[in-house]
Amino acid sequence: MPGPATDAGKIPFCDAKEEIRAGLESSEGGGGPERPGARGQRQNIVWRNVVLMSLLHLGAVYSLVLIPKAKPLTLLWAYFCFLLAALGVTAGAHRLWSHRSYKAKLPLRIFLAVANSMAFQNDIFEWSRDHRAHHKYSETDADPHNARRGFFFSHIGWLFVRKHPDVIEKGKKLDVTDLLADPVVRIQRKYYKISVVLMCFAVPTLVPWYIWGESLWNSYFLASILRYTISLNVAWLVNSAAHMYGNRPYDKHISPRQNPLVALGAI
Template identity: 90%
Template sequence: MPGQATDAGKVSFCDAKEEIRAELEGLAFCDRQERPGAREQRLNIVWRNVVLMSLLHLGAVYSLVLIPKAMPLTLLWAYFCFLLTALGVTAGAHRLWSHRSYKAKLPLRIFLAAANSMAFQNDIFEWARDHRAHHKYSETDADPHNARRGFFFSHIGWLLVRKHPDVIEKGRKLDVSDLLADPVVQFQRKYYKITVVLMCFVFPTVVPWYIWGESLWNSYFLAAILRYTISLNGTWLVNSAAHMYGNRPYDKHVSPRQNPLVTLGAIGEGFHNYHHTFPFDYSASEFGLNFNPTTWFIDFMCLLGLATDRKRATKAMIEARKAKTGDGSG
């Protein structure tokens, strides 16, 4: 169960005008007016990240022009790489390493680590540590992508500024002994830069060029740049949209929501109110295989004997929680 570090009845989301003003001005946290006397803290912008993310998204927009010029196989390959990328985050860094909601044998962990490097969203250790902080200190300054600071911040802004001191301080107190003990996690962390270059950019680009004669230009922009940008935003929508838009049938006292559109973009991660209520559930949803490609993948790995010990919330547990804390919508 996720720890609630704030009382939802006492700390409300800042309104739309405050969010827009905070995002445009780049000033203090949007809850500064809710806590009189609190020290105003300016955002420490990381301009290198601002430039790189801007160039990446401009490259993705340009990539759209190349779609009609590319071979159909290249487009299919780009989509296949998107699925691999997503699984490296959803089945790997999220459900396996962050929540330990199932167990994976060595070949599967190696595959998921490689797919996670293709995702290029920080190494598994840092991703899982920050995600555990997100659950334990959700919607506080110790939450890396605190949604109370506005849509832009929780979507991409948190990557464009230095981490809040509380994120670093509280993150150091989390138990990450299991991550430190996993040789696959440590190997990926040690060689992260080279694995990212190979898996995120070189491998997706070379395959279409070498096997079916696509131009390197089209391969790079479609299978690497466009695919990477879309996968990033799919993950970020879980932090932003799924914390602001949707219903809360399991726990109306937390901000995460059920968001079907996010579920489509993040291959099963949009059942977010459920996930924050039952974070140990390997399916991250009450509905099992109901458009949850990540759950399909984990179940298939179990059939192959590569995954075991899937954890699930019982039907009785779910219904009891709905009746106690749900908003009555489901």
């Protein structure tokens, strides 16, 4: 999706094909955008993402049986990691970088970038760019997770298929020069894969094992797999449930709604 260096979107030192969508294969690369045609829609499915997300959720279900066997500190640590990752998305990628709702000095931006890597929901640049597209082209084919395509698509299905051509074409027209000008955003994107391995999986797993003697098995499945899966689904509910269930006190003709349960989970 990123265009030339003079266009809104090209990161100086990161190829677009290296983009990660929620820890999975980019829906922009490996075959191009969604291509409706004689073969039907099956050719647009990113099977690697389907398999990985299925395995992740199976791992999360298995993690539930480990909860009674884990130390209380491990469960508290998993919840702390959940909160930290949520801040990286809500206070970081969403409010600070997507909407510019407030200004943050370098130490806070670094902290939020680290927390954002723990969330593993795309790097700050891609998350913010897609979120701006979501607002500008809400509920059209240029919306990355268009709610008009149904609950499943807006929740997780958009990660299972190639991007609609409108998402790519209109996304190139977005002004993201402010994101490109932030060294924290650029560095996080450049080292995103490494930062995700460390912050989303290694640190959550190793801290309980090293500090209070939790088993690596329990640490990995509870503080990494289960926590990450819950974080993803809470974030996805903003795209799906919050566009279908809840009240609309200001405009009855739009799909986004106020959903207290989703808001509570998303922090």
